Amino acid sequence: MKICIIGTGFVGVVSAAVFASFGNHVIGLDVDETKIAKLKKGVVPFYEPGLTELLLEEQASGNLEFTTSYETAIKDSEVIFIAVGTPSSPTGQADLKFVWAVGESLASYLQKDAIVVVKSTVPPGTLPKLEEKIRARTKVKFTTAAVPEFLKEGTAVQDTLHPDRIVIGARDEKTFEKLAALHAPLKAPIVKISPESAQMAKYAANAYLATRITFINQIADLCEKNGADVQEIVEAIGYDRRIGNHYWYPGFGYGGSCFPKDVRELAAYSRAIGEDSNLLNKINDLNEHRIPKLLDQYDKIVGGWKRKKVAVLGLSFKPNTDDMREAPSLKVIPDLLEKGATVKGFDPKAVPIVPFFLQEHKNATYTDKLVEALENVDVILALIEWPEITTYDFSGARHKQPQWFIDSRNQFNKSQIQNWGYTYIGIGRP
Numbered sequence: 147m148k149i150c151i152i153g154t155g156f157v158g159v160v161s162a163a164v165f166a167s168f169g170n171h172v173i174g175l176d177v178d179e180t181k182i183a184k185l186k187k188g189v190v191p192f193y194e195p196g197l198t199e200l201l202l203e204e205q206a207s208g209n210l211e212f213t214t215s216y217e218t219a220i221k222d223s224e225v226i227f228i229a230v231g232t233p234s235s236p237t238g239q240a241d242l243k244f245v246w247a248v249g250e251s252l253a254s255y256l257q258k259d260a261i262v263v264v265k266s267t268v269p270p271g272t273l274p275k276l277e278e279k280i281r282a283r284t285k286v287k288f289t290t291a292a293v294p295e296f297l298k299e300g301t302a303v304q305d306t307l308h309p310d311r312i313v314i315g316a317r318d319e320k321t322f323e324k325l326a327a328l329h330a331p332l333k334a335p336i337v338k339i340s341p342e343s344a345q346m347a348k349y350a351a352n353a354y355l356a357t358r359i360t361f362i363n364q365i366a367d368l369c370e371k372n373g374a375d376v377q378e379i380v381e382a383i384g385y386d387r388r389i390g391n392h393y394w395y396p397g398f399g400y401g402g403s404c405f406p407k408d409v410r411e412l413a414a415y416s417r418a419i420g421e422d423s424n425l426l427n428k429i430n431d432l433n434e435h436r437i438p439k440l441l442d443q444y445d446k447i448v449g450g451w452k453r454k455k456v457a458v459l460g461l462s463f464k465p466n467t468d469d470m471r472e473a474p475s476l477k478v479i480p481d482l483l484e485k486g487a488t489v490k491g492f493d494p495k496a497v498p499i500v501p502f503f504l505q506e507h508k509n510a511t512y513t514d515k516l517v518e519a520l521e522n523v524d525v526i527l528a529l530i531e532w533p534e535i536t537t538y539d540f541s542g543a544r545h546k547q548p549q550w551f552i553d554s555r556n557q558f559n560k561s562q563i564q565n566w567g568y569t570y571i572g573i574g575r576p
């Protein structure tokens with residue numbers, strides 16, 4: 147099949163490479179000339195394990211190309227995926243300006259019976275508006291569909307190759323069939339539903355996962371007051387198959403480009419329809435305030451942050467990505483600096499993209515060498531579970547008493563950290 151994917155972020159590039167690996171001819175399109183120039187040379191403009199190898203392979207096979215030209219990309223394409231960003235607007239609801247711009251730009255090149263698929267996370271009601279914008283510019287017959295994406299950054303290639311399900315939201319059998327055939331090599335269950343349900347399913351999945359994380363964080367907070375250990379609770383209740391023991395490690399709250407945004411969007415949508423006291427408002431509120439709350443709590447334990455030297459380990463929003471969107475470090479570091487601490491930030495990949503206002507701060511330094519970040523620090527704050535951090539032997543960084551080790555993801559062996567001489571602080575552990 148001839149396919150075009152518009153938008154060369156995580157979702158766009160990974161989907162393009164995977165569809166190409168199934169023998170389709172895929173053109174990736176973006177208006178960002180710098181990005182396309184890099185991709186043409188086989189350079190992925192962000193860090194995603196396994197993606198460069200797949201990209202180079204598919205480019206060499208001739209199945210995968212990149213362009214900035216709408217005409218080149220759209221005129222022969224049977225299926226066009228829109229995978230552009232949908233940032234939050236000031237009201238909290240999704241800003242669809244990039245989706246509209248794409249619809250307007252592709253319209254005049256559409257071939258007859260083309261399918262325009264929205265992969266970006268968008269609210270129900272988006273497709274009729276998109277169709278209207280396209281129809282205003284072409285007489286050609288086309289259909290639209292919603293195929294939301296469920297991949298996770300850091301494991302995007304594996305998630306796309308082995309999805310739990312494919313959700314196809316369409317209105318007619320021909321569109322369903324063509325999209326089902328395109329996804330058939332993934333050998334995943336295909337859920338055929340309306341576009342509105344597909345779009346709502348995407349929001350519901352992310353909001354549920356964010357709620358689950360917030361829930362276990364609340365339980366962790368209660369554990370700290372009564373001597374229970376949240377990790378033992380996860381194990382104890384996880385045997386209940388209705389609950390499961392996966393995907394709810396407690397920590398400093400959820401971040402990244404999706405959960406915070408999607409929860410805020412659903413919360414804003416609920417408010418807009420008059421549901422002011424909705425659960426999602428509360429989830430968002432709890433997550434937003436989690437980091438300042440924990441840092442205030444630790445202030446008392448470490449005897450005040452003022453003049454403390456703190457190694458902040460892990461700057462990206464999670465391991466195996468250099469994405470810093472809504473990363474905990476972006477709240478933790480300014481808060482610590484504000485409280486008078488000195489920060490030494492470490493990350494294996496994200497150091498070059500630490501925002502300028504933090505790079506320039508006189509009390510903060512950044513390194514991609516863990517040993518450098520640990521020199522003479524009073525507090526080690528293990529923020530993100532990069533394997534480089536969780537497998538490190540921290541015994542050599544011990545130099546004074548007391549010295550604190552904050553395990554913000556409960557990833558370390560508490561007794562070992564204590565045996566090395568640190569005062570251990572976990573999440574929800576006695």
Ligand code: UGA
Nearest residue numbers: 295296297298299359393394395397399400401402404464
């Ligand atoms: C998330 C979803 O998991 C994907 O299914 C979805 O496709 C994607 O958003 C999206 O909408 O595009 P992602 O943001 O890449 O994927 O990352 P996750 O691994 O899900 O983590 C999100 C946040 O939750 C991170 O800050 C992570 O540290 C936190 N988290 C995750 C926890 O605090 N506890 C957990 O148990 C799991």
